[in-house]
Structures are given as C-alpha cells and as structure tokens.
Amino acid sequence: MAWMMIDENIAYMSPSSVYRILVDCGLNRRWQKPLGESKKTGFDQPKAIHEHWHMDISYINFKGSFVYLISVLYVASRAVLAWSISTRMESLDTQLVLWDACDKWLGGDKSVAVRLITDNGSQFLTKEFKQILKEFSIHNVRTSVNHPQSNGKLERFHGTIKTELIREIPMYSLEQIREEVGKWIEEYNSLRLHSAIGYVTPMDVFYGRKEKILAERKEKLLEAKLKRKEYSVKANIRLVA
Known part of the structure; x- marks a missing residue:
C-alpha cells in the first residue's frame, strides 16, 4: 500500500x-501470521534472464466437471509468460502453451539457457513435448515424485487466482472463464505489486x-x-x- x-x-x-x-x-x-509461524527462507532465487521457468496444470471446477489452467511462470520476475484454459489435460495442450511462451519471449534466440521445471505428469514426457524443448534449447528439470513444493511458486500462483477470481465470480461459460482469467493475469503481470520482488510488478522486473x-x-x-x-x-x- x-x-x-x-x-x-x-x-x-x-x-x-x-x-x-x-x-x-x-x-x-488479513496480513497477520499465526503465532509461532516464521518466514521460510527457500532457495537462492534465479538472477539471469529466463534462467528458470515453471510449468504446471491446475484443476478448475466448472459445472460439475473440470477445466484445466495451464501456465508458464518466469520465476525471477513472477511474470506469467503464457497460459491457457483447456477442457482436456493432454500433451497437445501443454505443447501449445509452451510453444506460445517460447515463440513470444524467446523468438529465434537459442542462446538463452532456459531451465523449465515441471512435474512428472505424462503431458510433459511425450516425444512431441520434448521436441519443443529441443527446438528452443530448453533443459527440462522434473520435480521429485511426491514433492510438489519444487514447483511451489506456480502452485501458489494457481492458488491465488482460484482464491481471488475463480471462487469469487460465478462462471457461466468457458468463454467467460477465459476472458476473466485473461484480464486477471494481465493485471497481475502489469499492475499488481509483488512482495517477493520488491513491491514492483512482474513486468517491471522483466x-x-x-x-x-x-x-x-x-x-x-x-x-x-x-x-x-x-x-x-x-x-x-x-x-x-
């Protein structure tokens, strides 16, 4: 504030x-922590441009079923580089989101040493997904089994958007979900101050x-x-x- x-x-x-x-x-x-709770130190944050990307899939309840939010997060700036709302959780959907992030932010520059952190979901293990990694010279680091904390920053982002948007606004159609999520992410990237990066916006850092x-x-x-x-x-x- x-x-x-x-x-x-x-x-x-x-x-x-x-x-x-x-x-x-x-x-x-709202900002008070329970008594006895201390701030966790975590690990050393990446410094180089595009050093760490995180990619993950999160469930969204919709009309008794699920749709899926697929996101790519640039860790050093906390910027969301690409995202999609899909009715399926298949490799093709993750490929399209990763390709969007690479094409938009890397272009033809293959000198950038990107490390993409994902879990061990089957969507990230297909030959086609690995081909995109190879195309853009991306090194894929998979989190340890049963250790989702390794992808914690993106997990937290997904939790925040669900708490502040998905569970707060009635959603009546897939088009509305995509529109509302798009507006929220645009504000998150460009207007919202983030405590972990010095109370500036993700795009200010980027x-x-x-x-x-x-x-x-x-x-x-x-x-x-x-x-x-x-x-x-x-x-x-x-x-x-």
Whole structure:
C-alpha cells in the first residue's frame, strides 16, 4: 500500500508508518501470521534472464466437471509468460502453451539457457513435448515424485487466482472463464505489486524497470522527509515568536 501511494503521488510514507496506522485502526488482520509461524527462507532465487521457468496444470471446477489452467511462470520476475484454459489435460495442450511462451519471449534466440521445471505428469514426457524443448534449447528439470513444493511458486500462483477470481465470480461459460482469467493475469503481470520482488510488478522486473522505480521511491520519501522537517522547524519558530 505504501509503495502504491508513492508511485501514484498520493502520499509519501514509509511501509513501517503505513503498517503502524493499519495496526492502530485494526485493519491489518488479513496480513497477520499465526503465532509461532516464521518466514521460510527457500532457495537462492534465479538472477539471469529466463534462467528458470515453471510449468504446471491446475484443476478448475466448472459445472460439475473440470477445466484445466495451464501456465508458464518466469520465476525471477513472477511474470506469467503464457497460459491457457483447456477442457482436456493432454500433451497437445501443454505443447501449445509452451510453444506460445517460447515463440513470444524467446523468438529465434537459442542462446538463452532456459531451465523449465515441471512435474512428472505424462503431458510433459511425450516425444512431441520434448521436441519443443529441443527446438528452443530448453533443459527440462522434473520435480521429485511426491514433492510438489519444487514447483511451489506456480502452485501458489494457481492458488491465488482460484482464491481471488475463480471462487469469487460465478462462471457461466468457458468463454467467460477465459476472458476473466485473461484480464486477471494481465493485471497481475502489469499492475499488481509483488512482495517477493520488491513491491514492483512482474513486468517491471522483466523489462528492467525495477531499480529505477526503487530509486524514484527513495527520492520521493527523502524529499517528503525534508519537507516535513522544514515544516516542523517553521512551526516551532512561530510558536517561539
């Protein structure tokens, strides 16, 4: 919230100040962790462009049956590179999504060393899927059996979109699901600030805008601090006078 207000030039307060106000007003319960819960450290995050991609399939309940959300996530920026809503969970569907991600973000550049992390689902083991990996020089890393945490960032993304969208809005047709998911992912990529990447958007990281944004925020906070100090000094002078 603090960074959004700074970016939009609404108010210039540090996150700690905003947090104290939320606590005083009893508005921070959504972000409170249960007592005793500590932050997990995880593993070292990828630094190089396109170093890690994650790909997975998630079930969506729809009219007593299932449709399937297939996504490719770029880990370093948390950007969703490609996605699809399918009525089947077959290899052809995963091939189309992977090809879309590769064609859109890699093009003909085969010098990028992409590591694609998937589970051991049969959709990722077919000859045709492996051919796409070979075509774009992608190294496929499969997660350990019964260890979905290895694909945890994409699992969490799927959980978030289900919680905030799929389970909140009545869905009456496949076309509506695709339209709503498309709008949500566009907002997620381009507008939503992500805590794990410094409270910027995934596309800010992807296009290298992060450091400039952080520097601008720092400058705005410093300028606001100096103005408050100047105002305080003038107020004290008036009181003395």
